[in-house]
Amino acid sequence: MKNFEQLIKECLSDLESIGIKIGKVTRYSINTRAKSRWGQCKQVGNGIFEINISVQLLQDNVSDQAAKDTILHEMLHTIDG
Numbered sequence: 001m002k003n004f005e006q007l008i009k010e011c012l013s014d015l016e017s018i019g020i021k022i023g024k025v026t027r028y029s030i031n032t033r034a035k036s037r038w039g040q041c042k043q044v045g046n047g048i049f050e051i052n053i054s055v056q057l058l059q060d061n062v063s064d065q066a067a068k069d070t071i072l073h074e075m076l077h078t079i080d081g
Contacts, residue, residue, distance in 0.1 A: 024047055028050075028051050
């Protein structure tokens, strides 16, 4: 299984390197129940978000890039506008 924390750090670094600042994410979690979605960004307050990613994306048979693409996609939902 992939290192979820490491993938998050890499995604944050990738976004920072191109000047993208995401909104405030208070929690990143692994969703073990999702059957039909890879990820979800949920607004839990004014400008505050939680991101969860399907455990299926963290399996060894899925490329690191596919997992990062989904994490990045959810992070981009936190950007104002």
